[in-house]
Amino acid sequence: MRLLTHNMLASNARGASTGYPLKLQVVKWTTKEAEPNADFLRGMLPKLDWAALVAATHSLGLPGLLPESPPTDAELSADGAADDEGSALRRLHRALLEIHIEEGTLVCPDTERCFPISKGVPNMLLHEDEVRN
Amino acid sequence: MAGGDSAAVSAVEGRLSELSTNSEEKGLPRRGKSSSGRTLNTAQIQLVASHPEVYEPCDDSFALVDALLSDKAQLLTLKPRLCMEIGCGSGYVITSLAIMLRQLGSGTQYLATDINQHAVETTQATLEAHGVHADVIATDIVSGLEKRLHGLVDVVVVNPPYVPTPEEEIECNGIASSWAGGLNGRQVIDRILPAVRELLSERGWLYMIALEDNDPLDICHLMNEKGYASRVLLKRCTEEESLYVLKFWQDAASGTNASHAARSPRSESSWLSQLPFKSLWHKNA
Structure with missing residues (x-):
């Protein structure tokens, strides 16, 4: 699971108000390079x-990866951004698409229900009596 | 669950023809498991992992991939940002789609869900073996994604559990979840469709398999009421079933805006006449 998906995922556990963002506890993560787009x-x-994205990078121990506020369109489109390791484009690309969470836990911010991430796959399944009405 | 039990190597394979012209497809040998036919430019999807509780690619999976292949040029033009498979099973379909659209690179990202935990592991293994990636999530349909992915998904593919079964079979989480469709095979389909409508972007497309027993025409009418046009991309009769691959997209002329007009027989027929659907339907019925 990558942080792109983490950014889109919420808890539907009973008792959760928004269930978002899920707290990320990472045991193991890897980087797989991909061409930025x-x-x-x-x-x-x-x-x-x-x-939520910035908080996720912090929980990975990468506090410097992303700035506190999002980059502008112009920054993402800057000439040579794709080739510059430190550019806003490459940093966002790395955070969203190159980091793969292999093992860990997603925790519902409202109910503390834990959703395990195993072999890269988060398990969001809830028992019938746990599902929000 | 033990991790090693999904590692059994299976020789079963499906084929993904990367031929972009759909006209040639009719001449291809059937892509059943026993098919020995091979075509040029054929990439193979190998089932690297199998599990007794995971549905192996079969005629329906092949039909869905063939339909996607027949729409490959349109998909490449669409440049979907997010593609998603609901009920990914072995991973055959999402892997095929990712390979088919490989030239779009990081511009297209993939998600896949399944309620069966063995299936998500198998999908993950199939994707990895073919050097493509999708974020795979164990969840019920799209549970947990419905809010944040609202209106963001450009392509959804679904091979739903469509087999008419007793309702209680739906409750099973193992391999039965890949087929058990309850009454008329529609019970899960009818839960999937509203979820898909929430996720699809305005330019988004849904590709879904339906069986004759599921009353595909009724499915299309239902989607039409919600503003979606539809057509049959492919019909295939196997020994056991008649399969349809349906494609849906948002259409300003359908649904609530057009509901007033749609009540008159004249516009009803003009709607149907836009679809290859009706003619195809009757011809093949």
């Missing part, structure tokens, strides 16, 4: 919960 990142940017 500025169009994708520009398109996703307005849909992201930036604070």
Whole structure:
């Protein structure tokens, strides 16, 4: 699971108000390189919960990876951004798409219900009596 | 659950023809498990992992992938940002889609869900073996994603549990969840459709398999009421069943805006005449 998905995922446990963002407890994560795509990142940017994304990078022990406020369109489109390791584009790309959480836990912020991440797959399944009405 | 039990290597394989022209497809040998036919430019999807509780790719999976292949040029033009499979099972379909659209690179990202924990592991293994990636989530349909992914998904593919069964079979979480569809095979389909409508973007497309028993025409009418046009991409009759691959997309002329007009027989027929659907339906029925 990557942080893109973490940013889109909420807890439906009974008692949760928003169930979002899920707290991330990481046991193991890896990086898999991919070619950055500025169009994708520009398109996703307005849909992201930036604070949740930044918090997720902090829980990975990468506090410097993303700035506190989201990059601008212009920053993501800057010439040479794709080739510059430190550019806003590459950093966002790394955070969203290159970091893979392999083992860990997602915790519902409202109910503390734990959802395990095993072999890269979060298990969001709830028993019938746990599901929010 | 023990981790090693999904590692049994299976020789079963499906084929993904990357031929972009759909006209040639008719001449291809059937892609059943026993098919020995092979085509040029054929990439193979190997089932690297199998599990007694995971549905192996079968005629329905092959039909869905063939339908996606027949729409490959349109998909490449659409440049979907997010693609999602609901009920990914072995991973055959989402892996095929990711390979088919590989040239879109990081511009297209994939998600896959299944309620069966063995299935998500199998999907993960199938994706990895083919060098493509989807974020796989064990969940019921799209539970947990419905709010934040609202209106963001450009392509949804579904091979739903469509087999008419007693209702109680739906409650099973093992392999039965891949087929048990309850009354008329519609009970899970009818839960999936509203969820998909929440997720689909305005330009989004849904590809879904339905069986004759599921009353695909009724499904299309239902979706039409909600503003979606539809057509049959593919019909295939196997020994056991008649399969349809339906494609849905938002259409300003459908649904609430057009509901007044749709009541008159004239516009009803004009709606149907836009679809290859009706003619196809009657011809093949």
